[in-house]
Amino acid sequence: MSGRGLLIAAPRSGSGKTTITLGLQRALVRRGLTVRGLKCGPDYIDPAFHAAATGAPSANLDSYAMTDRLLGRIAGEAVGAADIVIAEGSMGLFDAVPGPEGHTGASADIAALTGWPVILVIDVSGAAQSAAAVALGCKAYDPRIRVAGVILNKVASARHERLVRQGMDRVGLPVLGALPREASLILPERHLGLVQAGETADLHARLDALAEAVAAAIDLDAVIAAAGETTLPAETGRDAPPLSPPGRRIAIARDAAFSFVYPHVEAGWRAAGAELVPFSPLADEPPPEHCDACWLPGGYPELHAGTIAAADRFLDGLRRFAETRPVHGECGGYMVLGRTLTDADAATHAMAGLLSVETSFAKRKMNLGYRRAVLEADGPLGPAGTVLTGHEFHYASIVAQGEDPPFAIVSDPHGSPPAATGSRRGRVTGSFFHAIALATPA
Structure with missing residues (x-):
């Protein structure tokens, strides 16, 4: 069989x-x-x-x-x-x-x-x-x-x-x-x-x-x-990864707070020649210095906000890394890149402060749905104008967006007006948007 x-x-x-x-x-x-x-x-x-x-x-x-x-x-x-x-x-x-x-x-x-x-x-x-x-x-x-x-x-x-x-x-x-x-x-x-x-x-x-x-x-x-x-399309497209690798050697946070990475994205990055180097913020590990990009996936930072706020080696190392190399955060990673994260008990914890956003899990509202994102500027996911497909699924709320310009303009399949999402500052970008693939054929 x-x-x-x-x-x-x-x-x-x-x-x-x-x-x-x-x-x-x-x-x-x-x-x-x-x-x-x-x-x-x-x-x-x-x-x-x-x-x-x-x-x-x-x-x-x-x-x-x-x-x-x-x-x-x-x-x-x-x-x-x-x-x-x-x-x-x-x-x-x-x-x-x-x-x-x-x-x-x-x-x-x-x-x-x-x-x-x-x-x-x-x-x-x-x-x-x-x-x-x-x-x-x-x-x-x-x-x-x-x-x-x-x-x-x-x-x-x-x-x-x-x-x-x-x-x-x-x-x-x-x-x-x-x-x-x-x-x-x-x-x-x-x-x-x-x-x-x-x-x-x-x-x-x-x-x-x-x-x-x-x-x-x-x-x-x-x-x-x-x-x-199994019947499959005649063209299966092995010529490009689903998403462009953000670097050749990618420091990727991986522990109980940061785990939401699509298998096909990681496989596509490896097939394109990138090396993925895991590190654990919860173990107070900074992004490895020999990497040229850092990726903070989604996950459950709201359940570990106190531990992350006390992880000085991680936060200081992340800030130093961002001075010279790109850092991107998706959903939970975006929350950690912001100024503060308020947990379910309404306790507010200082985060990396690399972006101006402030988020709260105490003020919960489910956000769920497919998105189509157009990048506002050159960054780790591609040049300005790159179109990505993906989704949002989170209960955290933004309590203060801050002064940073948006990461992308997103639309949904239901005809809602396009809206700005996420934040960018220097080499740091992030949003609640989870990227799945380039909208162009791959």
Whole structure:
């Protein structure tokens, strides 16, 4: 078996996609298969869990922010290295933003591009035969895709399962398995999603427990048989990275406060010849002096603001680094580059002061959505006028923007007026915008 894949999706968020995806990935690995995971949409956390479950790298497929060439490159690398790809959808299967067909951000776009059949995870709590009507709607809604079967989640009893199966039989959808409600199988969460893989206690024991539960409740042979051959664009574009490397040797913050970096971005930088050198601000490490650029990713600095404020070697080293070399911060990294960060307890902590912005996690408001950014000046992500696709997802608020000019002008898919975002001063730039790819084909 090679070059085959499946997309695990659901009619809505909260149905149990991630839990079942991880259980399937781990269970198939335990059967001796080489498995790769992929995640639809702009998600930093789930690919790390896929990597832990499979023992192999994972990445994102984002139909809004990526060209077909880049999507084909990422999917092709995964299927070329695996017996089977188990990809995970985001939100509901058809949830999307306005855009050309195939580039709306919907998980269904990825199924259509790759040819992978869809297995629907249906949360049947509070429903019986009516769950089949929902599944039938998903089966018929988009003629580009094929729903190969369903997995029932949160089944209350044997009788409940029989009633749901009767409905699925009526609409001609195979039931590949049924999992009971089991709170111990739920992974811990925080405000941006699951607690990160590296912070989850007894992660591999939890994944093994998921695998055992899935293997007991789901017909793994049927899942394997449902996988389909992969179809990819003829041009997969191996000539350019998704984002230009900000330097040849990049100091990249990496610890519990700074971890949100897309695997395809790091892989693209390495393929372009850049070296990534990790360092830990939480361990009071400064950016390594032999690097020629510094990248502060997003993450959870609001949970570690006191530690960061007391990390004098890190902050002083970052300030010295910025005197001669570019520094860029995304989301949480942007907050640390600012003057102050107010945590959830309303305590205000001094940050690097390299930008004039002041942020607060005490004044929380969710900001979420795709963005298209046009750079206002030359910088580590490209020359002025470079167009990037990406997204924002944060609860922190800006309480004072300060006097710095903006990093970029952003627009969204919904027709909102373009707006300035982020800050720049000297060689330092930052914003809440997470870059996914260049808007031009790559």
